Amino acid sequence: MATKLDQLKKRLRTVYCLREASALLSWDQETGMPPGAAGARAEQLSALSEAAHDLFVADETGELLEAAGQEVQDAESEDAHLVRRCRREYRRETRLPRELVAELAEATSRAQGVWARAKAQQDFSVFAPELTRVLDLTRQVAGCQGYDEHPYDALLEGYEPGMRTSRLRPLFEGLRGRLVDLVRRVGRGPQLDDAPLRQVFEVSRQREYVQRLAGTLGYDFDRGRIDQSEHPFCISMSTRDVRITNAFDEDFLGRSVFGTLHETGHALYEQGSPERFLHGPLEGGCSMGVHESQSRLWENLVGRGRPFWVHHYPGLVATFPQQLSRFSLDDFHRAINRVQPSLVRVEADEVTYNLHIMLRFELELALLEGSLQVREIPEAWNAAMQDYLGLVPPHDGLGCLQDVHWSLGLFGYFPTYTLGNLLAAQLWEKIQSDLPSLEEDLESGNLEGLRGWLGEKVHVWGARLTPEELTRQATGRDLEPEPFLAYLEKKFGALYPA
């Protein structure tokens, strides 16, 4: 007779296999699907997601969870973590009435189309009625899921388990002033030249180069593949199949190189999940923020650092001799670290990026609290941009309409980008102290120590721990803004001497 825990795992295996099949269909949609298949594909995706959802929220799942919870004795065992994680998701999912889920799906699908049109027309008022509707439904979702202090907490919980508004506010407060100061200080000095990156770079060569680069970092092509899409992304169909995509810009080498480093960071985390977590709640990353820490660590802490390029720059020059042989390693290092306040988040550098996130966080809070009305968004957006970055968007397309997130109902998601940046720096500080030869290792192209550290302290845990537990276990303390600020101030103090 199988235990209740075994029965639960068997049921979850089916749920996860259905979700993974959906992920594969989504991957195909972004990379190779013929355009005529769009309608049929949407139906397939919705049928699969409904099947997975129904199976998961069924009463039997709840009963199995209850019974399995009693079977598990050791509260710190892997099985206990599995039950805990699953129970949290079960609670969140079952609290949402079916009609509300359907209404939200319908509203966001329509809002997406309208958002794209409004963005093209550079006019927020076109999108405002749709956003009002999505926001209203999102508020209802938060109400159903429940919270102790702030409705935003219910939304955060979906991306960053355990994170609360009351914890985010001081974290972000601690960042804001010093970031704004740093942006101003950098702006007073002579600007760095990114000319090395802004030349014509043949796309086929870029493709070959970044594929090799992903392999060098440890990306396992036996359990993954790299394709091209409009925006780069990483998607996991279990730890056995983790795919990434690249996007190329013939006139800007930075897009493919740093996009690849970023997505490979996500992929290494997914591929690093233990085999025994396959098709279950412990497989993959523990939160969006922790996931982003892995991508940012490779993209920025490693990939925008000089030691990494001591080893890799000659190979890059050999790939693009015509473009790069006249530029030194230091020219290149300066080019990839140019700081320039800009209107668009996805193009932002390490120093300004989190100010874009803070602006969105503050607006989302104000919207949920009701102190800001949807129609007032453009004005509030532009005022904050002026405050933080000294820029005012010429139109809404480059302002409050730039991100797709709100049309998808993804309120509470943006902060995870900043949490990832903070955690990446805090992990990096610990890695530096644990691996005294890190710098020389990077300079000689030896990534073993770094990969081993990340594997042991982060990847192998999958989704067992909460983000808070993982942070404490890996770095010895709670998440703080200081390591990130110290890293930025040191690095950019040197690159932009006063």
Ligand code: ZN
């Ligand atoms: Zn990412």
